[in-house]
Amino acid sequence: MQLSVRRFQGESGERFSILVDDTGMPLYYPALYVTAEMRGASLSINTIDNALSALKAMHAWQDHYHLDLESRFKRSELLLAHEIHSLRDFMQKPLETMWSKGGKVVAFKGRQKRVAKENQYNRMTIIAGYIRFLAGRLYPVTPTSVREIDALVAQIKANRPKIADKTEKDRSDSYLAEAVLDAVEEALRPGNEANPTADLGLQFRNGLMFTLLRLTGFRRGELLNLKIEDFDFAKNTVKVVRRADSDGDPRTYQPLAKTRERTFPLIPELMGKIHEYIAKYRNKVPGARKHGYLFVVHRSGKTLGWPISNSGFGKFIETLSSLADEFSGLHAHALRHHWNYLFSQNCDKDGVTPEREQKLRSYLMGWSETSNTSKTYNRRHIKEQAGRAVMGLQQKHLRKSSDERQQ
CATH class of the missing domain: 1.10.443.10 (Intergrase catalytic core)
Known part of the structure; x- marks a missing residue:
């Protein structure tokens, strides 16, 4: 399933961005995240676009590794260390090379062109915030659930590339x-x-x-x-x-x-x-x-x-x-x-x-x-x-x- 970021203008002139599938249907949780977390914080439309592009890349990663974060979180299952490593590596891919013309996710090969470290860093930062949001709504509440989700988010952030000083x-x-x-x-x-x-x-x-x-x-x-x-x-x-x-x-x-x-x-x-x-x-x-x-x-x-x-x-x-x-x-x-x-x-x-x-x-x-x-x-x-x-x-x-x- 190939996704795209679609922008539209409301009657009041306000600009909106949503992540849609190949039928034009918005994805529920990314739309909720944008509405509750980003628009509520008065973030600019360009910032929201960048976040949705990162979530688009995250869904390509899920498709490639046959993962479903929503189902996993509902079953009280968080990401394993090797899965976080695969996310880190996948986020090095240029967005336009993640899907083939047939809409299938393309495997990452070491000799392919890679995005800048700053781009990979920003993607993983956005994805970490989204995963905190998603797990906070789907992961069953237990005495240790908040601590477990925080640990997962910290692991994802720890796998971001190190960006040297200029x-x-x-x-x-x-x-x-x-x-x-x-x-x-x-x-x-x-x-x-x-x-x-x-x-x-x-x-x-x-x-x-x-x-x-x-x-x-x-x-x-x-x-x-x-x-x-x-x-x-x-x-x-x-x-x-x-x-x-x-x-x-x-x-x-x-x-x-x-x-x-x-x-x-x-x-x-x-x-x-x-x-x-x-x-x-x-x-x-x-x-x-x-x-x-x-x-x-x-x-x-x-x-x-x-x-x-x-x-x-x-x-x-x-x-x-x-x-x-x-x-x-x-x-x-x-x-x-x-x-x-x-x-x-x-x-x-x-x-x-x-x-x-x-x-x-x-x-x-x-x-x-x-x-x-x-x-x-x-x-x-x-x-x-x-x-x-x-x-x-x-x-x-x-x-x-x-x-x-x-x-």
């Missing part, structure tokens, strides 16, 4: 130089013969999306969630708004703003480009006036005029990264890291104290002032500062040694 080489080491970003922006300039698209309105939209990401450090979800009403053309500002489960958004996989709401200042020239896109191009696209989202689909088809989807934006970035070898590292989050790097440099030039810099950065990025997230995005700049400080010490030592020899 090495010196991390995402902050992979960055795009200003010259590369300038080249990308030039390639996207409307009217440029090297532009990957032919339609002028599409060229204008794509160039504007890239410029906004570069100059604001917005996340992809924040960019695709922008509405015309968020822009104050008199004050030259844009407001980042959280719109989870918006009933006016036709996208089933709605882009979400993960961070806090905030007001972000923009230069008049950029505001002018935004106004020009709205007046000259966006408002002439059929269907675009039915909603307020800024960036819309320009290509003909059933989604003409709809807000751009996550997948549509992903294709746009893929197109850019394939234009030249030096663009290969281009992605929305790389631009977010680069924005933070430039922000740090400007704060240094303006003499902003580290404490003040963290507060400013946290507000502009939508983080809590007490969040440590800023350290992740500032790592590249700190490493450069550390390098300059060390070089200064070495040069000072060499000058001192030279002076002593001359004396």
Whole structure:
């Protein structure tokens, strides 16, 4: 039995995800788990999707080893050590390779491609939580049942792969130089013969999306969630708004703003480009006036005029990264890291104290002032500062040694 995660939108605009079998019937306990444990905790739809994908992998493991956790728990039988080991090993498989075209579970072979350790770790963490939930409802209550279930969950978690601390080489080491970003922006300039698209309105939209990401450090979800009403053309500002489960958004996989709401200042020239896109191009696209989202689909088809989807934006970035070898590292989050790097440099030039810099950065990025997230995005700049400080010490030592020899 091959399962799939199905997402749908309620009349109120709320997004739901369920795990269904090959007939489209929802699986009872996963649906109950999502409703009682995840939606009750106000977890995001994307978090729920990830959890259901892990449970989908767990059911593939059950099918392969002819296990039925629900029946086992009802019979007061928990998992044995070798079964937990098989779960650990099975969770290394990429999800798309777990079933054959005929819907049968494919055996795990040692030489097959494996998922990253972080992926395997997250799957087993979710499965451990689900098994606690399931056993808590089906395992007969005895004086020792709670302790036995806790021991099982602890065993599963103990079999998660060890994830080493991040090495010196991390995402902050992979960055795009200003010259590369300038080249990308030039390639996207409307009217440029090297532009990957032919339609002028599409060229204008794509160039504007890239410029906004570069100059604001917005996340992809924040960019695709922008509405015309968020822009104050008199004050030259844009407001980042959280719109989870918006009933006016036709996208089933709605882009979400993960961070806090905030007001972000923009230069008049950029505001002018935004106004020009709205007046000259966006408002002439059929269907675009039915909603307020800024960036819309320009290509003909059933989604003409709809807000751009996550997948549509992903294709746009893929197109850019394939234009030249030096663009290969281009992605929305790389631009977010680069924005933070430039922000740090400007704060240094303006003499902003580290404490003040963290507060400013946290507000502009939508983080809590007490969040440590800023350290992740500032790592590249700190490493450069550390390098300059060390070089200064070495040069000072060499000058001192030279002076002593001359004396």
